[in-house]
Amino acid sequence: MNADLKLVVGMSFLRFLSGTIELIAALLMLSSMNLNVAMRINGLLGFVGPTILVLVSTLGLVGLAGQVSLHKLTFIITGVICILVGTRS
Secondary structure, three states: OOHHHHHHHHHHHHHHHHHHHHHHHHHHHHHHOOHHHHHHHHHHHHHHHHHHHHHHHHHHHHHHOOOOOHHHHHHHHHHHHHHHHHOOO
């Protein structure tokens, strides 16, 4: 398995994990039928999403580090930071 494929599999796994966590959280919200519990679960998801974004982006950047110029890599990292800052509450 080459390095790119390993990174893509890792990125895909993290996204699959994130989706699974989201689905489980939705089921927990429905099963609780309680607004307070649903809001707590939603708050936890607010932490999971950005964490997964950073991890997936990091894996992608590791793979691109040798292929993309430093100038473009700086733009990509800046974009990820802007997303994180813009979605902060």
